[in-house]
Amino acid sequence: MSSPPQIIGITGGISCGKSTIGRMIASLGAEYIDADEMCHRQLVNQGSINKITERFGNAVLDNYGKIDRSRLAEIVFQDKTCLDDLCGILHPVVIEQIKSKIADIGKKGRRKAIVIDAALLEESELSSICDFIIFINTSKAHRLERSIISRHWKDDELDKRERFQMSLEDKKKNADYIIDNNFTIDNTFRQVKEFWQLYIEKI
Numbered sequence: 001m002s003s004p005p006q007i008i009g010i011t012g013g014i015s016c017g018k019s020t021i022g023r024m025i026a027s028l029g030a031e032y033i034d035a036d037e038m039c040h041r042q043l044v045n046q047g048s049i050n051k052i053t054e055r056f057g058n059a060v061l062d063n064y065g066k067i068d069r070s071r072l073a074e075i076v077f078q079d080k081t082c083l084d085d086l087c088g089i090l091h092p093v094v095i096e097q098i099k100s101k102i103a104d105i106g107k108k109g110r111r112k113a114i115v116i117d118a119a120l121l122e123e124s125e126l127s128s129i130c131d132f133i134i135f136i137n138t139s140k141a142h143r144l145e146r147s148i149i150s151r152h153w154k155d156d157e158l159d160k161r162e163r164f165q166m167s168l169e170d171k172k173k174n175a176d177y178i179i180d181n182n183f184t185i186d187n188t189f190r191q192v193k194e195f196w197q198l199y200i201e202k203i
Contacts, residue, residue, distance in 0.1 A: 004106050005030075005031070005102075005105060005106055005111045005113050005114045006131045006199070006200055007113070007114050007130045007132075008113055008114065008130065008134060008200075009115075009116050009121045009132070009133045009134070010022050010025075010115060010116065010118075010134050010136065011121045011133055011134070011135055011171050011175065012135055012136030012138060013138060013171075014161055014162055015138075015142075015143040015147040015150070015151070015158065016137075016143055017136055017146075017181045018119075018136055019034070020181075020188075021181065021188065021192060022034070022116075022117035024188070025115045025192055026115060028193065028200075029112060029113070029196075029200075030112070030113035030114060030200075031111045031113070031115070032114075032115050033098055033101060033102075033115065033116045033117065035094055035118035035121075035126065036119050038094045038098070042093055042094060043066075043067045043090075044066060044067070049061075049066070051089045052072070052089060055089065056072065056075055060072045060075065077164065083164050087120065087123070091120075095126060098116065102114055102129070112200050113200045116130065119165075120165065122171060122174060123166060132177060133174060133175045133176050133177075134176070134177045134179055134195065135171055135172045135175035135177070135178045136179055136181050137172070137179065137181060137182070138181045138182060142182060143158060144158055177199075179191045179192065179195070
């Protein structure tokens, strides 16, 4: 009987390159679970929309009755209680979906590892189901540049949002492995392969 897949969680600062590294690990043979995409899908689920508008009012809706993500973000990243309430609506559903997906992948027995890409890995209970946590070490300058280019954020948005997350130092301390993502993509991929060979391939 094959061993159950190893669960790898990816953590780091905002715009540190979690998705890129998650996909690199997937390219070596892991199943990739994008928790943030699952959260975004919940924002178009009518049940979640009802709970969100019940809590935050219709001001978070656009003209078509859908959640306006930028309006919602504006509210929840001003106030920790609001963010906690939103997480309380979205996280239980997404965590159940992830656990169910992991069980399904485990039953099929075709994967040595599953990688979870989640912005709030530690803040939700997801870190507790991981066998390995990888911290992506990326400089503030690189992360700022990426958030401006890919997310079209203003300069202060990154700091504003990171205030609501666990500190980078604590995330780093809790990690089992650190990947330095400050250089070339090839350099990063070499480190990802080293991790894979060290911890996953031998299983």
